[in-house]
Amino acid sequence: MKAVSKTFNLGEDWLTAGTALQIAEGSTTISLSRPTRENVIKSWDIVKRIVEKGHPVYGINTGFGPLCTTKISKSETNILQTNILKSHSVGVGKPISKTIAKLMLILKAHSLAKGCSGIAEATLDRIIWHIDNDAIPVVPSQGSVGASGDLAPLSHLFLPLIGLGKVLYKNETITTAQLFERTGLSALDLGPKEGLALINGTQFIAAHAVKVVEKLHSVLSQADIIGAMMIEGLQGSIKPFHKKLHELRPFKGNIHVAKRVKNLLKGSEIMEDHIDCERVQDPYSLRCIPQVHGASRNAWLHLKELLEVELNAVTDNPVIIDEELTISGGNFHGQPLAMALDYACLAASEIGNISDRRIYLALEGNSPGVPKLLMKDTGINSGYMILQYTTAALASENKGLCFPSSADSIPTSLGQEDHVSMGSIGGRKAVQVIGNVEKILAIELLTAAQAFEYRKPMKSGVFLEEIHKEIRKKVSFADKDRVFADDIEKGIELIKDKTIIKLIKRISEKEGISLRTKFSEEFETY
Template identity: 40%
Template structure:
C-alpha cells in the first residue's frame, strides 16, 4: 500500500483522497517531527518559567482570564475534549473522518502548535490501523475551528468514545487494544491543538473539489450530447466569440465543446441552416458553465492552501535565543470565512448550471421545438415516454435551490461575547456536498433524455459523443415502451460521480481535455 509522507507543507488533494479512501497509509516526516519538538520545548519552557499564556495555562474562550495551576494542566485538556465532544446529527462517513484526521495531523506537523508528538503518532496509528472515530457531523460554527467534531476524534485518541473498525462499531479502547495500541496521554495545550482548526471544513471542501474535478468535464459532455440531439449550431462556441470576452472559464468551456464536437455531421449540417439562434440554455452555456469552472478552480486553490495551513490558536513561533511569552501569538487563523464563502459560491454556480440543464431537457422533450417525438415516447398519448424524468429533475433542482442560500451569511455570538463572529464554514461545506448530489441528479436526467433523443438523429455524431452514447447504453437501454426509469437515473448519477467513468471517457479520445 502507498504511504503518504505528511510534513505540514506538501499535502495534495489527490494524496488526501487516497488516505481518505484507505488506499494509503501515512507517515509523519522526521523533519516535521523535529519542528514539533522545537515548538513543544517552547511550551514547556513557558510552563516551567510560570508565565501565563492563553491556551497553555488559562481557561478557554470567555474563561481566558482564569489561570490554571500547573498541577491541573493535563486535567484541563481532558476536560476540554470531553466537554466539547457534543456534536449531533448523522455520523460523518469513514472517508470524511479519515480526511479530517489527515488534515489535522498535517497541520499540526507544521510545527507551530506546540503540541506534543505523542498525539500525532496516535493519529498516525489510527489511520494506519483503519480505526475511524464516529463523528456526528453537526456542531461546528466554523470559528475557533471545528471544535465539536474534532473533539470526537480526540476522544478516540485517549480511548474514549466509539469508532468504526473491522466493519463494526465498537468502543475506542477496545479497538486500540485489538491493534496493540494504548490510550494517548494529553499534556498541556495538546487538547486545544487537536480541536482548534479548520480540519472538518477543509476536508469536506477537498472531497468536494475532487468530486467536481471529475464531474464538471462530464457536465460539458452532457451539454454536447444535448447540442447533438437538438441539432444546435456550434458557432456560439467558436474561439473568436470568446476572445472578445476572455473570461478563463468561458473560454475553457467553449474550447472543450468545440473539441468534443469535432467530426460531428451537425457542424456541416448548419452551413446553410435557416435557424439563426438557439435557445439561451444552449447558446449561452459557455457563459454559465464557465462560471462554474472558475468557481471550481478557485475552490481548488483555496483547498491547496488550506491543506497545508496552520489553523490552531494560539500559535507558537520558537525564539530559542530570546524565550518568553512573545513566542506565542493569539490570532484568528481558525476562522473559516474563506472556506464558507468559497463553498457557498460553488453551490450557487452549480444551481445556475443545473437550471440551464433543466431548460435543455424541456427543449428536447417538446415536439414544437425539437421536432421530435413528444416526450420521446414511441407511441405518444398511449405512452408518456420520459415526461416524468423532467419532473424528477425539477424536484432535484428545487432541492438544489434550497442549497443556494449562503450559510456563511449567518453568524452567531458565542462564548460570552468573546467569539462574536463565526463563519458557519462547516455548514457551508456540508451544504455544498448536498448541492453536488442534487446537481448530479439533474445532470443524469439530462443525459438520459439527450441519449434517447440522439437515437433519432439521421446524421452521425462526433467521435466523442458516439463513445459517450455507447457508455450510456451499456447501462441504460433505449426506450422501446414505457418503463420505470428510476434505476436508469440512479445508475447514471452513480456513473457521473465515478472518477473511473470520467477517466474512461477522457481516455476515449484526445478531444476530452482535463479540467
Template identity: 40%
Template structure:
C-alpha cells in the first residue's frame, strides 16, 4: 500500500472546486477530467449525446435481430473472431468477456486515475458510435456521482487493444462482481453498488466490448500528468531562480534578446519568467562587477532546457486533449455500415507522447540535482560546506544531495521508452501493441521523483539565500523563500531532514509557493498555446436500414 499511497500523493495533491461537467461527446477537456477525478463534480449527458446513444444502440439491436455476423456482437473475440455466437448467447458472451479479461495484477490504481478513466470511457460512449444502451452510460456516471471506485490493478495492459484488463476490472462492479472502494472502504463490487443504492446490470450485445476496448487508462494518466507537469514546471522555474540567486549567478543569459534570436516558445516563456523573478535583486546587484565571465550550464541554460520541457509538455497536452474526446472502440457502430472493424483502440499516439513526457521530466531532475550539488559544494558555491555551520560536527545537507542523486538515477532507468517494445498476443492476431500503459505508469513515477527533487532544491536554495543576508533576492524569489521559511526553519544544526522535504513537497502540491510568487506580481504562466484541438466529426445515425448493413467477418478487440 506504500507505493499506492506515494503515487496517489504525486498525482492527486488536492481537491478541486465543484463544477458540473456536461458530456456532449467530442468536447471533453483536460481540466474537466481533473475536476471530476479529484473532486465530487456532477456529470451528465446532454440531449444530443442521449439521442446519439439511442440511435447507435438501435443499429446494434437490429444487427442482433437480423442475426448479422458482426465482430464482438455475434462473434467471439481476437483469435475467436471467426466463431459465430447464437443470438440467445450474446449476453453470456459479454459477461464472459469481462470476466476472462479481468486478469490485472499489482497494487490498485489511485482512485483519481480510475475516476478519470471512468469519465473518459463515458465521453467516448457519448459520441454514439459504440452501440451501448443509455442506461449503461448513466450507470457509469452514477458510480462517479456516488463514489463507487472500482479496484483496478496497475499491471496488465498492453495499450492495444486499448487498456483491456484495467477496463475489465472497472466494469466488474457494474455487473455485481469484482471489488470497489466506497466511502473510503474497500469491499466487494456487489456490496459497493448496494451501499451506493445502485443495481448491477446485465450487459447487452456489444456492451462489454464497448466498455473495455479503449485507451482510457492511458488517457486518464495523460490528462492528470499533463496538468501536474505544468504545475511542477512553475515550481522548477522558481526553485531554479532561487538557486541562481544563492549561487550568485547572473540574469544576463535571460534577457529578451537572447530568445529573440532563437524563438522556441518554451525557451522564450522560461526566460521571461526567470528574468522577471530575479529583477530588483540586491544579491545580484552586489556582484554585478565580479570577475566571473559566465555561469555553469545548469544556471545559464535553464531557459533552453526548461523551455524544451515546456514545449514537450505542450505536445503531450495536445495529444491527450484529442484522445480524451475521441472514440477508441472497435468495432465502431456507424450509420449505414453497421459494425466497422478498425484500429482506434491502438495506444501508439499516447505511448509515444508519454515516453516523451517521461524523458522531458527526467531532464528537469537532472538539472535540478546538479544545482543542489553546487549549492552544497563549497568549492563552487563560495558558501559554508553543506550549508551548515560547525561542519564536521554537523553534516548539514550533505545527504540531501545523495537522495536527489538516487531519484535522478531511478529516473534514468524509468526513462527508457516503453513504446519501443511490442510483444504479439492473441495467437499473433494482435501482433503489435503500444505498451502505452507501461509508459503512463513510468511517467507518473518519474513525475513523483521530480517533485521530490525540486523540493530538495527549494530546501537547499532557501538555506543559501539565508547565507546571503542582509542582501535580499528579487521580490519573486523572496516571496517563495518566505513561504518555505514559514513552514521549514533555517538549518542551524543537524536535524531529521526527511520531514522538511515532505513539508516543502506538500507546499508545492498545494500550489502555496507558486501562488505566493504570483501574488507578488509574477505570472508564471508555463502553459504554451497548443492551438485549436480537433473535434471528432460525429456521424449522423439514420433509422437503421438493414439493407445497408454489411457483414463484418473478422477483427481483433
C-alpha cells in the first residue's frame, strides 16, 4: 500500500474516479470535518422528529416498495431498518472484486456525508472504519436491476454493520462475528431510515464505472502506442495523421489520437525509408486509427464526465432537504450511468475489433519485407497464424456482450418499480469486455513487435525503439513455433501492468519530448 500523501474530506471535496481509486489503494486518506458532521447530525435529528410526529414519510414509518402505504408504528421503525438489510440480501454469483467493494464503501460514505440521507453519525463512522481498516464486505455480483438503488449488493455490503455477512480482512474471508471477536466491535442498532439510506443508491453501478474509466483509459492509451508500432512494422503511411486533415473534422478524440500517434512516429528512419513509395493508401485498420480510437476516446470522456456528477450526488431515497421538505423521488435510478456504460462497453469492444484487424493484416505478408504469418520458415511452422484465432474469438465474444443492458427493463416490486436501468449488468459487462480487449491488445503487441523486427537495422523514433526493447526483455523474437500461450500471458502482464504507458512517461521526462495535445487535460486525467 502506498504512503498516504493527502486527505479527502467526505461530503465536501469533489470526488473523481482517480481520487476514489487513490482512497481505495491507500494513497489518499479520508476524514469528516466538523461542519460535515453537524450536517449529518442535523439530518438525523430531522428523521427522529418525523418519527415523533407520526406523519407518514416513505421508508421512515412506512413499508417499502409496494408496501409504501403500510404504516409502521414508532416502536417498530428500528426493526424495519434491520429487516430491510436482511430481506434484501439476495445476491448470487461470484463475489465482486475487493477493490470494487471498497469503492462502493467509499462512494456511499461520500454520499451519506452530504447530510441529506438521515443517517446517524455513528453509522457513518463505522463505514469509515471499514474503509480505514481494509475490512471489506463480501458482495455477490448478481442481483441488482439498477434502480430503486443497487439494493441487493448494497444490502450485502452493509450486513456487517448489524453483525451479519462476511468480510475480507487481512487476506482472509471471515464472518462478521469473527471480525467482531478480533476487533472488539459490536453490531449497530440501526435507527429509522438508516437501513433504507444504506441500500438505496447507485454505488454498485458507480463503483464499476470507476473501474471502467480507469481500465478503458489504459486500454485506449496502449492501443494508440501498439497501433503506432504496427504502422512501423507494416510500413503504413503517416499522412492520415496530419493535423490539417483532422482540423476539417475536429472531433476531440480524433485530434488527440492523431497527434499522439504522429509524435510516437517522429524521427523514424522506417517512415523516411518509404516516404515516396507507390502505395496510395493503407487499409482502414491503420489509416482510420484516429477516427476509430478517437470515437472510443469520446465515449470514455462522456462516461467520465457523467460519472463525476454521480460520484458527488445524493442517490438514496427519500432525500431530507430540510425540516419542512422530505422528497421521495428517483435519484436512485441508474439510467444516467447505465446508458453511458453501454456506450463505453461498445467503445471498448471496437478497440479490440480494430486491433484484431491489424493483427490479421500483419499476417497476410503483403507488406514489403514482412513474411506471411510473421515467420520466414513456414509450412513446418504455422507462425503467428493461430494467435489471430484467439483475438477473433475474443472480439466475437465482446460483440455478443455489447447488447445494451439499458435497453431492457423488467418491472419489479409488484409494479411499483416498473422501469429499471439494468446499469448494474452494464457495468459488469463493460469490465468484462475491457478484460477481453486487454488480451487482444497483448496479442497485437506481440505481433507488432514481431513485424517491427523485420525493419532492422532501420530504427524508429525513441519511443517505439525503447518499447520494443522492453517487450524483448519478456518475449523473444520467434523464428520457429513454440507454445505461444506463454508469450501471450507475458503480453497480458505488460498490458495490465501498464508497462508501456510508464515507459512512455519516463522517456518523455528524460528526453524532454511530450505526447501532450490540446485535449490532454480532458483525455489524460480522471
